[in-house]
Amino acid sequence: MLEPGLDKIWQEPFILDLFGLLLRGDRTVLRALHQEFIRSAREGVPVNRLAGIVQRHSGLEIRQSLRTAEQVMGYVLSKHRWMRQMEGGATHKKWVCGMTCPILGHGQAQEDTAREPVPVNGPFVVNGVKLMFPRDFESGHMEECIFCDCLALGCRLDS
Numbered sequence: 662m663l664e665p666g667l668d669k670i671w672q673e674p675f676i677l678d679l680f681g682l683l684l685r686g687d688r689t690v691l692r693a694l695h696q697e698f699i700r701s702a703r704e705g706v707p708v709n710r711l712a713g714i715v716q717r718h719s720g721l722e723i724r725q726s727l728r729t730a731e732q733v734m735g736y737v738l739s740k741h742r743w744m745r746q747m748e749g750g751a752t753h754k755k756w757v758c759g760m761t762c763p764i765l766g767h768g769q770a771q772e773d774t775a776r777e778p779v780p781v782n783g784p785f786v787v788n789g790v791k792l793m794f795p796r797d798f799e800s801g802h803m804e805e806c807i808f809c810d811c812l813a814l815g816c817r818l819d820s
């Protein structure tokens with residue numbers, strides 16, 4: 662059983678939109694996929710098995726299916742991490758560039774926020790666009806999210 666915060670993110674309508682952004686396929690297929698993902702997430706199914714689910718519903722080859730499963734999982738975990746930071750009393754957050762993140766500018770975001778952390782309930786500004794957390798697909802900026810493996814750290818700054 663998933664903790665409530667994580668379970669709630671999996672059920673958000675946006676997850677369906679995210680599958681739509683990442684995959685071709687009609688709404689019925691995407692909805693079935695989403696439902697199966699919710700069930701599997703509750704059972705703690707690992708990402709490589711989620712890839713199998715994507716493949717079954719989309720007909721994509723396994724590597725693309727794995728990539729899709731990773732993107733969706735990455736979004737969910739990063740959002741959850743951000744919510745936990747807010748609940749945990751963080752006042753600010755810092756961007757930490759991932760080891761394999763290929764996106765130019767994410768290293769700069771790490772430098773900028775190490776110097777000056779941003780308020781936890783406000784956006785990061787990365788390459789001139791606003792993201793609430795790394796891989797924030799909901800921001801509408803796919804190009805800042807695809808293949809990103811950055812994360813954010815919460816911190817508490819006394820004022």
Ligand SMILES: [Zn+2]
Nearest residue numbers: 762767809811
């Ligand atoms: Zn990144």
